[in-house]
Amino acid sequence: MFSEKGVERLLSVIAFSAISALALIALFIFIEGIPFLLKYGIKDFLLSSDWRPESGKFGIYPMISASFWVMLGAMLVGAPFGIAGAIFLAEFTPKTVMHIIKPAIELLAAVPSVIYGFIGVVVLAPIIREVFGGPGLSLLAGAIILGIMILPTVISISIDSILAVPASFREGSLALGATIWQTVHMLTIKAAKSGIIASIILGMGRAIGETMAVIMVTGNAVMIPNSALDSVRTLTANIALEMSYATGMHREALFATGVVLFIVIIFLNAIASVVIRKKVITK
Amino acid sequence: MRVSPKYTQIGAVTILGAATAFTVAILIFIIIFVLEKGLPVLSFNFLFTNPSDMGRSGGILPILIGTVLLPVLAIIVAAPLGICTSVYLVEFTLESRVTRLIRFGTDCLAGVPSIIFGLFGFIFFVTILGMGWSIMSGGLSLALMILPTIIRTSEEAIRAVPKAYREVSFSLGASRWQTVRKVVLPNALPGVVTGVVLGIGRSIEETAVVIFTAGSSLLIPTSLFDSTRTMAVHFYILAREGLSMENAYGTAASLIIAVLIVNLTAYWMMHRFIAKRN
Amino acid sequence: MKKHLILFCFITAVIFFGCGKGKVSVTLAGSTAFQPFAEKIADEYMKANPNITITVQGGGSAVGIQSANSGAAQIGMADLVKLPDEAKELTSTIVAQDGIAVIVNPKNKIENLSTEQLRDVFNGKINNWKEIGGGDEPITVVSREAGSGTRSSFEKIVTGIKLVDKAVIQNSNGTIRETVANDENSIGYISHGILNEKVKGLKIDNVECTTESIIANNYKLVRPIFLLTKGTPAGEVKKFIDYILTDEIQLMIKKDGLLPAK
Numbered sequence A: 001m002f003s004e005k006g007v008e009r010l011l012s013v014i015a016f017s018a019i020s021a022l023a024l025i026a027l028f029i030f031i032e033g034i035p036f037l038l039k040y041g042i043k044d045f046l047l048s049s050d051w052r053p054e055s056g057k058f059g060i061y062p063m064i065s066a067s068f069w070v071m072l073g074a075m076l077v078g079a080p081f082g083i084a085g086a087i088f089l090a091e092f093t094p095k096t097v098m099h100i101i102k103p104a105i106e107l108l109a110a111v112p113s114v115i116y117g118f119i120g121v122v123v124l125a126p127i128i129r130e131v132f133g134g135p136g137l138s139l140l141a142g143a144i145i146l147g148i149m150i151l152p153t154v155i156s157i158s159i160d161s162i163l164a165v166p167a168s169f170r171e172g173s174l175a176l177g178a179t180i181w182q183t184v185h186m187l188t189i190k191a192a193k194s195g196i197i198a199s200i201i202l203g204m205g206r207a208i209g210e211t212m213a214v215i216m217v218t219g220n221a222v223m224i225p226n227s228a229l230d231s232v233r234t235l236t237a238n239i240a241l242e243m244s245y246a247t248g249m250h251r252e253a254l255f256a257t258g259v260v261l262f263i264v265i266i267f268l269n270a271i272a273s274v275v276i277r278k279k280v281i282t283k
Numbered sequence B: 001m002r003v004s005p006k007y008t009q010i011g012a013v014t015i016l017g018a019a020t021a022f023t024v025a026i027l028i029f030i031i032i033f034v035l036e037k038g039l040p041v042l043s044f045n046f047l048f049t050n051p052s053d054m055g056r057s058g059g060i061l062p063i064l065i066g067t068v069l070l071p072v073l074a075i076i077v078a079a080p081l082g083i084c085t086s087v088y089l090v091e092f093t094l095e096s097r098v099t100r101l102i103r104f105g106t107d108c109l110a111g112v113p114s115i116i117f118g119l120f121g122f123i124f125f126v127t128i129l130g131m132g133w134s135i136m137s138g139g140l141s142l143a144l145m146i147l148p149t150i151i152r153t154s155e156e157a158i159r160a161v162p163k164a165y166r167e168v169s170f171s172l173g174a175s176r177w178q179t180v181r182k183v184v185l186p187n188a189l190p191g192v193v194t195g196v197v198l199g200i201g202r203s204i205e206e207t208a209v210v211i212f213t214a215g216s217s218l219l220i221p222t223s224l225f226d227s228t229r230t231m232a233v234h235f236y237i238l239a240r241e242g243l244s245m246e247n248a249y250g251t252a253a254s255l256i257i258a259v260l261i262v263n264l265t266a267y268w269m270m271h272r273f274i275a276k277r278n
Numbered sequence C: 001m002k003k004h005l006i007l008f009c010f011i012t013a014v015i016f017f018g019c020g021k022g023k024v025s026v027t028l029a030g031s032t033a034f035q036p037f038a039e040k041i042a043d044e045y046m047k048a049n050p051n052i053t054i055t056v057q058g059g060g061s062a063v064g065i066q067s068a069n070s071g072a073a074q075i076g077m078a079d080l081v082k083l084p085d086e087a088k089e090l091t092s093t094i095v096a097q098d099g100i101a102v103i104v105n106p107k108n109k110i111e112n113l114s115t116e117q118l119r120d121v122f123n124g125k126i127n128n129w130k131e132i133g134g135g136d137e138p139i140t141v142v143s144r145e146a147g148s149g150t151r152s153s154f155e156k157i158v159t160g161i162k163l164v165d166k167a168v169i170q171n172s173n174g175t176i177r178e179t180v181a182n183d184e185n186s187i188g189y190i191s192h193g194i195l196n197e198k199v200k201g202l203k204i205d206n207v208e209c210t211t212e213s214i215i216a217n218n219y220k221l222v223r224p225i226f227l228l229t230k231g232t233p234a235g236e237v238k239k240f241i242d243y244i245l246t247d248e249i250q251l252m253i254k255k256d257g258l259l260p261a262k
Helices: A003-013 A017-040 A042-047 A059-092 A095-108 A114-132 A141-164 A167-175 A180-191 A193-209 A212-218 A235-245 A250-283 B004-036 B044-048 B061-092 B098-110 B114-128 B137-159 B163-171 B175-205 B210-213 B231-240 B245-275 C002-018 C035-048 C061-070 C115-123 C149-158 C174-180 C211-215 C235-244 C246-253
Strands: C024-030 C050-057 C075-078 C090-104 C140-144 C166-169 C186-191 C222-230
Touching: A003 B061, A017 A042, A017 A250, A017 B061, A017 B098, A017 B114, A017 C050, A042 A059, A042 A250, A059 A095, A059 A180, A059 A193, A059 A212, A059 A235, A059 A250, A059 B004, A059 B210, A059 C050, A059 C222, A095 B004, A095 B175, A095 B245, A095 C222, A114 A141, A114 A212, A114 B004, A114 B231, A114 B245, A114 C002, A114 C174, A141 A212, A141 B004, A167 A180, A193 A235, A193 A250, A193 B098, A212 A235, A212 B175, A212 C035, A235 A250, A235 B114, A235 C061, A235 C166, A235 C246, A250 B004, A250 B114, B004 B061, B004 B245, B004 C115, B044 B061, B044 B245, B061 B137, B061 B175, B061 B210, B061 B231, B061 B245, B098 B137, B114 B137, B114 B210, B137 B210, B163 C002, B175 B231, B175 B245, B231 B245, B231 C174, C024 C035, C024 C061, C024 C235, C035 C050, C035 C075, C035 C246, C050 C061, C050 C246, C061 C075, C061 C090, C061 C222, C075 C235, C090 C149, C090 C174, C090 C211, C090 C235, C115 C140, C115 C149, C140 C149, C140 C174, C140 C211, C149 C186, C149 C222, C235 C246
Parallel strands: C024 C050, C024 C075, C140 C166, C140 C186
Antiparallel strands: C075 C222, C090 C186, C090 C222
């Protein structure tokens, strides 16, 4: 019913849906945020650690550093466990068992972040408070909860990419007398690398973009963390916490926070896609 | 000293296995924690009566309705867009600057924090388009949010279909579009369905976007332009404001069960499909 | 882009044809302090007037002001001591007064703080409970986010507060109550309307935060609650606001911990 050309043209238009959505979102966030940045000064906004909207001080350095540390912490928790789990399930577990565990883990990606956050508040924070001191609602709590939250993303996509490595690679290596582990770490992981990196990028995106769970467990204090036990506020939390009550300059400053988040994410993705492309070319 | 590859393997497997066990244990703990406290609250009455006193007592009927409507609307909008995009990327173009741009845009959209989708939805759908806090605003905002998930997963799935299949189809004189419809998509379907399921999952679990765009009304919606509340939002408000822990756990348990049902249905469909094909 | 245009047209069409319903609807949005009361009042009102739908949204005072300005809600709710410039064009009606209770964990021995001590605790000058007669434990200060009506009212009345950096920030009254209920070393402040047995309200300068002491004008921490409308309220909006100001409803909100408007 469609002509071949017509279909192709329609698809080529639709293919731009994601990028036009991105452009539209960027446009609206920038319209609200850029005028503030120019007025207030980009340097003051980014590098000052004084966030006192009531007296017209808008420095988001503490939030930038908090977002960075929370994300790094989450990666330290989530990536090793996630990748180890993916390798174990894909290579050392009987197929039938893997086909039960993998869907179960994917299911957990759909557990609402508010539930993770809630468990962070009622289970994790009191433990941290009692064992290490501090308010409990802290950078550490945020990193652990986010690390757990990104596990399903990392595991699921890594498994797919490991399984996508052609069986002939594996058989060849095994036939040459290599053990499964030698095959895995010398061959399979390298062949599946771009998928594994993609899984980590998605995990990072999730960690830096997560809002509700972070608001619940990090305590949201505006300070540059001195230790993992300090309470911190991420960029996302800054927006979500204050947006509802913000007016005037304060509201614009929160949109400017959104602009910063946006740019950070574009930057992250630029690095990531360069890494992946290089991999494809050298292969 | 060189350790024998056999022992290295035993060591590696032990470490990997322990990490896996730990991961699975944490995840199981979370499910059990919620279900243990929530299941006793769950009943036919809880699910199908109206809440009263801001949800302190009564059930979650309107919330149940909202939790179904929002993800359904989001999928209706996002799934065709996402699947067409991935078909285009894999089947209709060669790697070029344009595909890289599209892929980069998709990656970026995937990384955009949900709070920003919420802000955007609030300015664009709620205010500028005048839809108010409504199922429509919420569904459309969620659709944008899950679009990258669907594109990425479908793209992987379509790419995973062996080249030989396409070559056979072309050699039999099929056009590109016929090949996509008759050969590529059927073979990629399990992966595509997984992407859609992940999308449904993301919309059910999302809280920030929904609060900003669909509001948090507790009334039963009578049109797509009424405000509503999903179970995730209801749980957040009940638990965080300390309104009723009992109802909060009940809501959390229903939420997790809903997610279970959606996913298991999808997996069942996928397996039936594979079985039929063979 | 073409697809977006089509989508856009489709949406516009649906809006045009989808909204022709017979039911009148009024939306309130804003202050989380007044939200529970508004919902309860709306329930009562809808029982008496079944052809009207009243929707209540939270969001906070700024959302109340914005949505009243933009028309997303016919009535905005705000709980600020002083309304910001954005609200200049809106008509405001005071519908209630609300006390701010300073709360600690019930396990805390402290019963009373002077205004001076309260200020020093929130400034971080006092950071251990033993300095003000409690156990030897660090104080966790819990406060609202910048821009919150409750916070700006609190700081305006106590005066001289430059909130300590390490203060934990939560964005609603209920959440502050939960945080303080969970952490034995914490101190926070919430709307008097939602004070309950999970936390302990402190006396300030030896005056307890009760409805009686607020009405008698002994308790200092009190702020008004505004309903904001674009232009003078008319029609169903006016009827609903008038309904809130009837003696019956004023008595009802008083029973639940808020104070009458006058």
